[in-house]
Amino acid sequence: MSLTIKSEQECRWDIASLGEVMLRLDPGEGRIHTTRSFRVCEGGGEYNVARGLRRCFRMRGVIVTAICDNPVGRLLEDCMLQGGLDMDYVSWKPFDGIGRDCRVGLNFTERGYGVRAAVGCSDRGLSAACQMKPGEVDWDALFGRDGVRWFHTGGIYAGLSETTSAVVQEAVQAARRHGSIVSYDLNYRPSLWKSIGGQARAQEVNRAIAPFVDVMIGNEEDFQASLGLSIEGSTEDFSRIDHESYRRMIRRAVKEFGFKAAATTLR
Known part of the structure; x- marks a missing residue:
C-alpha cells in the first residue's frame, strides 16, 4: 500500500x-544517586520525533501538550523554544503552589557505558500532560483549519493515565477524518500500565487506537504486549526469535488492523 500525504x-x-x-x-558521567549537579534539557517519546524533524530537516512542526505554569514549566518552555516547535497548542495549567494538583514531569537519565545500558528514573505523576482529557484540544482547528501532513503519537502517552488514552483516540480519529497520515509508536512500558489495568488494559487501548493508524511502529515485545500478537517459537524473553514467524506476525498485524506500513526492528 502507498501513503498519500497532503x-x-x-x-x-x-x-x-x-x-x-x-x-x-542528566548527571553527566556520574550516577543519579551520587551527583550534585545535572544538565537540563527537554524530552519526550512523541515530542522527540517532531523536534528531530524540525531540527534535522527544517520541517514545520507543532507540539500538542499541557504544561504547569510555574518557573519550572517556564524553564521547560525555554528549552522547547530552542527545539523550534510551534507552541500554539500548548495548554498552560495553573500551579497550586506546591505541586499537589499539577506539576512538571521529570526524567532523570544516566548514560550507558559499554554493556551497561542507560538507566532512567521518571518522576512524572500528576503532571499537567497526564491530566489532559477529551474535549480540551480543538482538533478540527489543528487538522482542519491549520492542516497537518503527518500526525504522530504513541503508547507512552496513551498509558500515562486513565484519561490520556481517550485523548489519543480522539486525536487519531480527528486526524484520520481530515486526511492526515497517522503514525503511532507502541513503545510498551510495563511501569506505565501497572496501576491502570496492566497488559490487558494496554491491549484494549492499543487495539482500539490501531484501526486509525497508518504507520505502526514497534519491536517484537511491543507488538505482542500491546496488541496481543504472538510470535510462534519465540522464548519469553525474546532471546530467540524465528524470523519467518516474526514476519508472519507483522503481516497478520497489517491485515487485521489495516496499517499501510509497519516500521519494526528486532532488538
Missing part, C-alpha cells in the same frame, strides 16, 4: 505530535 501548500504543519514533554536531568 501537499505542503495545503497544510500549516508538516508534523504534529501529541505527548508529554518532560525536563530531562
